[in-house]
Amino acid sequence: MxxxxxxxxxxxxxxxxxxxxxxxxxxxxxxxxxxxxxxxxxxxxxxxxxxxxxxxxxxxxxxxxxxxxxxxxxxxxxxxxxxxxxxxxxxxxxxxxxxxxxxxxxxxxxxxxxxxxxxxxxRSRSISLGCAGGEGLPDRWFTFTAGFGFDAGVVGRVEEARRSGRRSTHSLYVGQAVRAFAGERRHRKDGPITFRAEGMEPVGGLAVSIVSNTSPWTYLGNRPVYASPEAGFDTNLDLFGMTRMSLLQTLRTIPQLLDSAGVGPHGKHVVAYHDLAEFTLHSQEPLPFQVDGDHLGERKTISFTGVSRALRVIV
Ligand SMILES: Nc1ncnc2c1ncn2[C@@H]1O[C@H](COP(=O)(O)OP(=O)(O)OP(=O)(O)O)[C@@H](O)[C@H]1O
Known part of the structure; x- marks a missing residue:
């Protein structure tokens, strides 16, 4: 070979x-x-x-x-x-x-x-991948996550810190997340993102939207973080969103993200979908966008497609 x-x-x-x-x-x-x-x-x-x-x-x-x-x-x-x-x-x-x-x-x-x-x-296996497109920009494939809004803003902040010489550590991510949280009060209460998928009721007011192709979403050191615990390489895409990121709501959701029991984030202000083949996220104003931890600037509309058996991996 x-x-x-x-x-x-x-x-x-x-x-x-x-x-x-x-x-x-x-x-x-x-x-x-x-x-x-x-x-x-x-x-x-x-x-x-x-x-x-x-x-x-x-x-x-x-x-x-x-x-x-x-x-x-x-x-x-x-x-x-x-x-x-x-x-x-x-x-x-x-x-x-x-x-x-x-x-x-x-x-x-x-x-x-x-x-x-x-x-x-x-030994090899076929895996699904996510594809993000729209606004006339080239499609971008992703292997585990894409984020629009709050989490992508954190990724952008981390990249900026790394460009100015900081090392990529988990405390750098946590520190930038806390700063972003403190600095973005308006979007946390009144989220600008709307989810749309054919045959489903649109969901507006999302402050954070995290698309997962697999689970966990990320790791803090050796600790897995589960945004959409059911996501996997044999299904299409999952979405986790929050319509409100008040301090109280966020403090409630963080332990759910870290809980390995497999339930995932839940509650009144949590939006969770499993195995979506196609959907769009739209914001009234440009918001940060990231795929697989790579900040791609700001966008207003992104269309997502889950592509099953997209690539064969030796594992
Ligand atoms: N020679 C290079 N000089 C500068 N950047 C590079 C070079 N080669 C690759 N890159 C860029 O470095 C970026 C980060 O690389 P990569 O994800 O492999 O490592 P990392 O940042 O240490 O890992 P992690 O994403 O887990 O933090 C890639 O997106 C790639 O575009």
């Missing part, structure tokens, strides 16, 4: 040494080419080329969720299909939600061991 290993040398926990160890391990079992990403978007360009020229059967992404997202967008640039190379991931970022949701260990060496075993046993 011919494979391309795409490495993000700038990812939080990807060191040169880990990369060398993993390259040697993978090269024993695969005809391996290695490419290090040199700029934002490079992983997408590399994967798109491979998908188009059919030169490789597998693309292995070594990096964080941002690198995985780029590789997936490159592979699916011209749409899904059986002919596409398979995907494998080795976690090298700070959170690695996608890799962990697939059941991989969060340690790159252990994950490589599992990957090699899956390859020798010819």
């Amino acid at each position: 011919r494979a391309l290993l795409v490495v993000n040398p700038k990812a939080t926990t990807t060191s040169g040494r880990t990369r060398d160890v993993l390259t040697h391990a993978l090269a024993n079992d695969l005809k391996l080419d290695v490419a290090a990403t040199g700029y934002r978007g490079h992983a997408r360009d590399l994967a798109r080329e491979v998908a188009r020229d059919g030169s490789h059967d597998l693309v292995v992404a070594l990096g964080g969720d941002g690198t995985v997202n780029e590789v997936v967008n490159g592979l699916l640039h011209d749409g899904p299909g059986e002919h596409l190379p398979k995907l494998a991931v080795v976690p090298g970022g700070s959170t690695n939600v996608f890799a962990r949701a697939l059941g991989l260990p969060n340690d790159p060496v252990e994950a490589t061991g599992q990957l090699l075993q899956a390859l020798s046993e010819k």
Whole structure:
């Protein structure tokens, strides 16, 4: 099997040494080419080329969720299909939600061991993906989440802090979430987002809207956070929203997000949908938007599609 290993040398926990160890391990079992990403978007360009020229059967992404997202967008640039190379991931970022949701260990060496075993046993699975489009912008695939409104604002703040030299830690996310919460009183009470799906009553007044392709939504350290516990790679998309984010309501919802019992957030101001194939989120004013933790600026309307069996993953 011919494979391309795409490495993000700038990812939080990807060191040169880990990369060398993993390259040697993978090269024993695969005809391996290695490419290090040199700029934002490079992983997408590399994967798109491979998908188009059919030169490789597998693309292995070594990096964080941002690198995985780029590789997936490159592979699916011209749409899904059986002919596409398979995907494998080795976690090298700070959170690695996608890799962990697939059941991989969060340690790159252990994950490589599992990957090699899956390859020798010819184990793979088809996974669903989310696709976000609208406003004439190119479609963007996502592997585990997309957010419109509050959470995307937090992601934007974290990216800004990282650009000014802060390290990506969980306390950075929590700190920026608290600041965003304190600074956005107006939207918290009177949310500007409306959910619409064919055959369903529209739901307005959403202050936060989190779309999930899998569960958990994210991790705080080793602690999973469940926005939509039923979401999974075998179903379409789930949506979690809140029509009110008062301090009291938010303090009620946080323990529900952290509860591993599988119930998920609930209550008067919580909106939760499972297995949606198509829907739109619209805001009266531009709001922050993110996919897989990558802040994409502000939007007013986003259309979402859940695409089942979109990609085959070695796991
Ligand atoms: N050579 C590079 N220089 C600057 N940015 C890069 C380079 N290569 C890749 N990137 C960008 O780095 C971003 C973040 O990478 P990635 O998600 O792999 O690591 P991370 O940020 O450490 O992980 P996490 O998302 O878990 O925090 C990617 O979106 C990618 O576009």
